[in-house]
Amino acid sequence: MAEAIKIDELDIEFKDEVLGKVPAANFDLCLTCGTCTGGCAASELMDMDPRKLIRMLNLGMDDVILKSNWKWVCSMCQRCVAACPMKINIPALVFNLRAAIPREKRPKGILGSCDQHIRTGSAMGAKKEDFEFTVLDVAEEIRESHPGFEDLEVSVDREGAVMVLNQNSREPVTEPEEMGPLWKILHSVGADWTYPSVMWAGENYCMFMADNEGWKYIIEEFAYHIDNNLKSPMVVNTE
Amino acid sequence: MRKFNIPHKFQLITIIELYAQWIREGKLKVNSDWNKELKVKFTVQDPCNIARKSGSNKIVDDLRFVIKTVVGEENFIDTVPSRDNNYCCGGGGGALQAGFPDERRAFGRIKFNQIEATGANYVIAPCHNCHGQIEDIGHHYGGNYHVVHLWTIICLAMGVLGESERTYLGPDLAEVGL
Numbered sequence: 001m002a003e004a005i006k007i008d009e010l011d012i013e014f015k016d017e018v019l020g021k022v023p024a025a026n027f028d029l030c031l032t033c034g035t036c037t038g039g040c041a042a043s044e045l046m047d048m049d050p051r052k053l054i055r056m057l058n059l060g061m062d063d064v065i066l067k068s069n070w071k072w073v074c075s076m077c078q079r080c081v082a083a084c085p086m087k088i089n090i091p092a093l094v095f096n097l098r099a100a101i102p103r104e105k106r107p108k109g110i111l112g113s114c115d116q117h118i119r120t121g122s123a124m125g126a127k128k129e130d131f132e133f134t135v136l137d138v139a140e141e142i143r144e145s146h147p148g149f150e151d152l153e154v155s156v157d158r159e160g161a162v163m164v165l166n167q168n169s170r171e172p173v174t175e176p177e178e179m180g181p182l183w184k185i186l187h188s189v190g191a192d193w194t195y196p197s198v199m200w201a202g203e204n205y206c207m208f209m210a211d212n213e214g215w216k217y218i219i220e221e222f223a224y225h226i227d228n229n230l231k232s233p234m235v236v237n238t239e
Numbered sequence: 240m241r242k243f244n245i246p247h248k249f250q251l252i253t254i255i256e257l258y259a260q261w262i263r264e265g266k267l268k269v270n271s272d273w274n275k276e277l278k279v280k281f282t283v284q285d286p287c288n289i290a291r292k293s294g295s296n297k298i299v300d301d302l303r304f305v306i307k308t309v310v311g312e313e314n315f316i317d318t319v320p321s322r323d324n325n326y327c328c329g330g331g332g333g334a335l336q337a338g339f340p341d342e343r344r345a346f347g348r349i350k351f352n353q354i355e356a357t358g359a360n361y362v363i364a365p366c367h368n369c370h371g372q373i374e375d376i377g378h379h380y381g382g383n384y385h386v387v388h389l390w391t392i393i394c395l396a397m398g399v400l401g402e403s404e405r406t407y408l409g410p411d412l413a414e415v416g417l
Contacts, residue, residue: 073346109337110333175406177403178388
């Protein structure tokens with residue numbers, strides 16, 4: 001038989017902690033209607049759902065929600081808060097549940113990708129030299145063997161280019177030939193573009209890991225490089 | 240950048256908006272003639288980041304405009320629900336590397352059913368997480384679809400897709416335009 005929750009023994013600490021960081025999260029306004037849960041693809045997985053999570057938070061069942069791995073199954077897709085009549089920011093709660101775990105105890109895969117990105121500029125650990133070598137090599141191959149693209153131009157860190165493109169590191173690292181079609185489109189419209197050598201990768205696993213410091217560092221390094229070294233007016237996200 | 244108030248001078252835009260702009264301006268000369276006889280059916284995944292999280296349907300509407308231009312309006316079958324109300328594929332938020340593959344696939348079951356219901360042979364996934372997850376759930380649940388990048392289909396329609404750039408195409412399109 002299920003055990004009754006002994007509310008008197010619980011302190012509501014985690015809710016106050018998160019509300020301190022996200023005052024507009026509205027946790028106290030929950031009507032328990034369950035709209036969030038009805039439209040959530042992660043509902044019932046690991047015996048958890050968004051409504052239950054908010055109930056547990058509001059009752060002070062901090063130990064249970066901090067221990068649950070559901071925070072890594074929820075993708076923070078925001079479908080719940082988009083539908084919520086009281087606009088309760090459940091994804092912000094999930095983000096802060098992730099952030100409450102000691103950094104080294106967060107999932108190895110995400111942690112590794114975040115650390116690689118801080119160190120090398122891409123989650124797959126490809127350094128800027130490797131990135132530059134790969135793109136220039138693939139571009140040369142296209143110029144030589146793809147008719148109509150003898151003049152294809154691909155550059156890294158070309159100052160003053162109108163557009164700076166990021167590139168998910170999966171392409172240069174595991175399937176470089178997938179970059180060709182993108183370049184061909186850019187070539188066909190006469191786009192003036194370049195890749196950055198600093199934080200060139202499109203992904204950001206530090207964001208997924210709820211590592212605010214790492215996330216911020218990656219974006220700051222990237223923004224500084226674009227504004228001060230490349231002086232380009234436009235950044236194009238390729239995914 | 241908004242979250243951390245990081246100052247920056249540049250404008251941030253997605254390539255999807257540029258594709259749409261270039262087609263409207265006539266710079267990107269592309270049409271769906273290649274698919275008139277073939278009638279290959281396509282559907283799309285709305286990545287959460289450019290749909291719900293962008294705050295409007297502008298990018299996902301541009302995405303549909305580009306897809307309809309290159310595959311033919313009659314060959315595009317949307318999912319239900321769609322656009323900013325679409326379901327997450329289940330690969331986002333780090334899920335592909337979080338170490339809970341059973342739960343990730345259970346999450347993706349809704350996406351798989353949505354895709355299967357369209358009957359489309361191809362899913363255009365303009366996000367790497369979505370691409371990886373939709374391929375994985377397709378294999379896991381025995382789907383009959385292929386997952387492609389948007390640039391692959393644009394180049395196919397332009398007649399410039401090289402032999403080595405067809406990894407994600409099925410046998411029905413492997414030779415088209417070569």
